[in-house]
Amino acid sequence: MPNIPLTWLGEHVELPAGLTAEQLAVDLVRVGLEEEEVHGAAVTGPLVVVRVLSLVKEPQKNGKVINWCQVDAGAHNTLDDDGRPTVPRGIVCGAHNFVEGDLVVAALPGTVLPGPFPIAARKTYGHVSDGMICSTSELGLGEGGDGIIVLDPAVHAGVEPGDDAIALLGLGEEVLEINVTPDRGYCFSMRGVAREYSHSTGARFTDPGLPSGSLPGATADGFEVVVEDDAPVHGVAGCDRFVTRVVRGVDASAASPAWMQRRLTQAGMRPISLAVDATNYVMLDLGQPLHAYDLSTLVAPVVVRRATTGERLVTLDGTDRALDTGDLLITDSAGGRGARVLGLAGVMGGAETEVSYSTTDVLVEAAHFDPISVARTARRHRLPSEAAKRFERGVDPRLAAVAAQRVVDLLVEHGGGTADPAVSDLDAVPERPVVEMALTEPARLVGVDYTRDQVVGTLEQIGCTVVEQGATGTLLVTVPTWRPDLTGAAELVEEVARLVGYDQIPSVLPVAPAGSGLTRGQRARRSVARGLAEHGLAEVLSYPFVGQAQLDELGLPADDERRTMLSLVNPISAEKGQMRSSLLVTLLDTARRNVARGRSDLALFELGLVTLPVAGAPAAPALPVGQRPSDEQLAAVAAAVPAQPRHVAGVLAGSLELPGWWGTGRAADWTDALAAVRLVAERAGAEIVVSSTSDRAPWHPGRCAEVRLTDGTVVGHAGELHPKVVEQLALPARTVAFEVDLDALVSAAPTEPRQAGLVSTFPLAKEDLALVVDAGVPAQDVFDAVRDGAGDLLEDLRLFDVFTGEQVGEGKKSLAFSLRLRAQDRTLTAQDTVAVREAAVASAAARVGAELRA
Structure with a gap:
């Protein structure tokens, strides 16, 4: 960033007396040049010029050689018995780039160097060093090479021992460091900053960069x-x-x-x-x-x-x-x-x-x-x-x-x-560009009614030549050679707004346009996230970048469609150079990191996009630069973009309910993963069918549920992770997880709002039912059979118990259901409830071979 000494800047623009770096920063920020730092007086105290009278080299035990120097500091010499400064000062110095008779710069006791680093007389290497001979870096002048500062007598003629070195080296002058944006490279010079100060304050500016008539022209014998x-x-x-x-x-x-x-x-x-x-x-x-x-x-x-x-x-x-x-x-x-x-x-x-x-x-x-x-x-x-x-x-x-x-x-x-x-x-410099701009363009873009004089005057102030096109209200603006950033009307409008003053632009709160609010998908996503959070899961966000090694850890087969992933041209990490095709991959990585840091009881979920490229799909064409692509090119780019549906996934591990004085707690199991999926479907408004599946990595075979829509489309899976995957990822035993396609659930949900049914004023009838079926029959199939058989009088149906044992026979299980019955027009009789019970049992017997448990 440029450093601006005030005395140097004053050679190009008229500065007021007593101008400080702080005030200069205020004036420059008004035209867009921000203050980075004000470098004040870098050194305070007695920093003086001294002459080296003698120099004795003294080797030390550590192998270092120091110089014991006697220096003449003029009026700053040590006082003799009569109080006169005649006795030279002794200073220890480790540099070796000076000799007897040289003029050097010394910080005497009481000096404060940048840091801050106060200087005092102190005993070192067997001597009392009465100050310090300084280098450029020690004075904050930058890395000026090896060794201390040796003054050249030809440059510093007339300098005597004891003279103030702060003024000599310019260490007492304030310097303003500014931040210049990339489009204003001309401000990397005193010429450019002086011009901007003139724009800000109206101070008289003399351009030192304008060619004069005394410049020699090209000659035939010039260096070719x-x-x-x-x-x-x-x-x-x-x-x-x-x-x-x-x-x-x-x-x-x-x-x-x-x-x-x-x-x-x-x-x-x-x-x-x-x-x-x-x-x-x-x-x-x-x-x-x-x-x-x-x-x-x-x-x-x-x-x-x-x-x-x-x-x-x-x-x-x-x-x-x-x-x-x-x-x-x-x-x-x-x-x-x-x-x-x-x-x-x-x-x-x-x-x-x-x-x-x-x-x-x-x-x-x-x-x-x-x-x-x-x-x-x-x-x-x-x-x-x-x-x-x-x-x-x-x-x-x-x-x-x-x-x-x-x-x-x-x-x-x-x-x-x-x-x-x-x-x-x-x-071979080309002619300066001419930009056509409507006189009303600044008012249109900025929202301020600039006058004609403000627009034209500002453009002429920055060096433009402006020609008005009669009554058309069009300006032909020839931009100056030092402003290559002014390439169009918008850039010229920005200059008008900047120099007239950003503070002249009123703060107007825009009126929100009327609309329909959130889309159906947005409402569904928010409802799902809120529902899972209320269910006890914590939402996380993970980077969508993965590698094939992560899929190997999950045990995905070589021909699994999830291994077809989109590769990145410039990935953040070579190990994770592809876009995820499964949300569970990155979520399990997050779970592993939490477990590794001592958090073994987890309930996490994430909503995010997955990328599903099609093998052999055409690549997107390279688009032209500087012009709008054709409709065909845009269509080709859109066709090459892979599908990116939004999924929701969750991981539950360890204790779902922590043990304590209130009880033994409860570990997360596959039912919790399935309950979370049902919650997602409910919040999305879609009906799902759950059935068991034999093999779907990374889940345990036989302990994985397949989630389908009513039309049979598979939209996700839930269940217990495979033991080998759990071991590979160092997760707690019997960790469960789920992943479903949220976009598919939202699309399957009815678009029309649900019509609320009539609320019956008649009393409720209760009936419990226990059915014995083969152990391999899914509970969902039995549930569906009972529901369909019960008919219209069924208000609510719940499975409240699953039992296996000698009482029901080997290879059998008992499923107990609670039925809640109610009619809209009458109080149900005992005959009504018996009829519903018998119909439900008959339906279950016909569809899944169920028998009523004795």
Whole structure:
């Protein structure tokens, strides 16, 4: 994020006296530049310049060598017997990049360094260290290399021991760090921030990026540059502007001026050398990234092209990189036209042609590169350089010549060089786009009645040229070169809203349109979730990503349809790279995690989508970018999307009713899973039929119920999990589970509301019935037979007991039913109840071979 020193900003825009970083943050947030942090005075107390008078190296037992230094701190020296500051201070220092006579920076007792880290006199290594000699990192100036700060006498002429180092290093000035959104890359410069401050406050702004008449034009003998981009990204060439300037006779060993070094450190960059510092300073000031080459290492012409397979480059950070054919390169003709790679365009230069202390002639490059090419290269090589940050957000293509001239001026002034009159300027920048916008468009989109003067004035304020189309109310807006983000009418409307003021937009609560409320499916899903929660189950949510190994744990056969799953192109985890086809897979994983963490009594449920692809189904076509797909293409995409029904699943393990003083409790069993399924069906409004099934993983064979609709469609299963699955997942013994297709239940439910029956005022008659059937006969079949035989007088039927034993015979079981009978028009007689009982017994005998238990 950009750091904004107030004194630097004040060179471009008029700032009021006494402006603080806090007030600047308030002014900038008004136009959308948010405050990240205010860096106040980094150091307080006596931080001073000292001269090293003597230096004694003392080896220690731990192998470390320290320096016992006597330093001259001027007026801050130790007082003699007469109270005069003449006695040098003694300081212990572990750095070794300085010698006797050097001017260094020392924090004397009472200084507080960033951290906070207070400095006091203390005994160490057998001496009393009366302060600390400081490095750049200790002063909060960034990682400025190895060792402490040694002041260059040529840069800091006139500095004497005892002088205040806080002012010298700019540590007393407030710096505002701001957050810049990706669409406003021009604010990665003092020029851009100053412009926005002017928009916010009306302060007078002087644009330092405008070309002047004194700029030299291109000459025939300029350093030749050629663009050969045979593989442009999205049809746009990788480079449309490339300016080169030459400065000869530069003293490469010359240090950057102190003010430049101070500003670079305030901005978070480390001063390196005059040529590098000058390009970095201009980049921070104007927003145009630049690069300096050692001219003696170059062979004309410079060729901008894409990389070829197998090419490599050692970048300035010392890394040897394999280049991609999508990388845009800067090359020269050493070994053949465009044969040698000099750098990654817009990202980082190469080590072979960098400026060194032996450099005398410097080639300055200022270019404009395609944002998408730069962004992809920076991410591909993981090089988020300062240049790449700006290019990928958009750089003013008309800024290159101005920025190059600024660097030339700095090298001439501070490096003793001479500007070569040869100039090259390859300029293929397209004309600025013209956006057509209705004068009423801001009012339509924002809801504020902006006047004509507000709309046109705002657009002209940001640098647009506005032409009104007579009485049509249409504006033809030519956007400025420094705003590549303004591509349509909506972006222009946003600028009007932003600069007129977001606070001018009233907060209006929209009126909710009349509607039918929740859909039938939404009501059913909410009712099911509420019913299961009231039944004692806790709802959970799990990620829908699974792998084949999880299906193996559940014992699914190789030909099971649930093994056909949709694979993800870019999964979060390689082990879980497919979309679940069964909700129970992820729910059981959640149950296992809870049990592993000590929660062995579980009652969980989940509502979620499953993905059911069809093997061999056609893949979705690739859709075009930048235009609406055709109806046929959209239909093909829709056809390729697999079915994603909503299921509901549950797991019950351990004790369903906990033991205590109230009783022994009760463990969850298969009846609880089946009861939960019946509850789901009841809340969904669907009728189901339950029957046993022999084999359905992951359930126990013979202890699994199949859930069907009345038309025979299978919609789910419930029962006890297979012992091997329970063991594999480390779940409590005899864990039970269920899973049903909730969408199928909702679809099967009648759409018409149920008609309530008449409530009889006549008394209830009760009758109990015990029937003996073969042990293999499902209780549901007996229940259905009794219900159908009882007829219209039956109001309620319940199974209240199942008994097996010697009394009913081997291979038999007794099912006891409670019948509640009532008539709408009379009180039932004993003959009526006997007739119902006999009819029910006869029906059960005929359909399932039942006998009345004696």
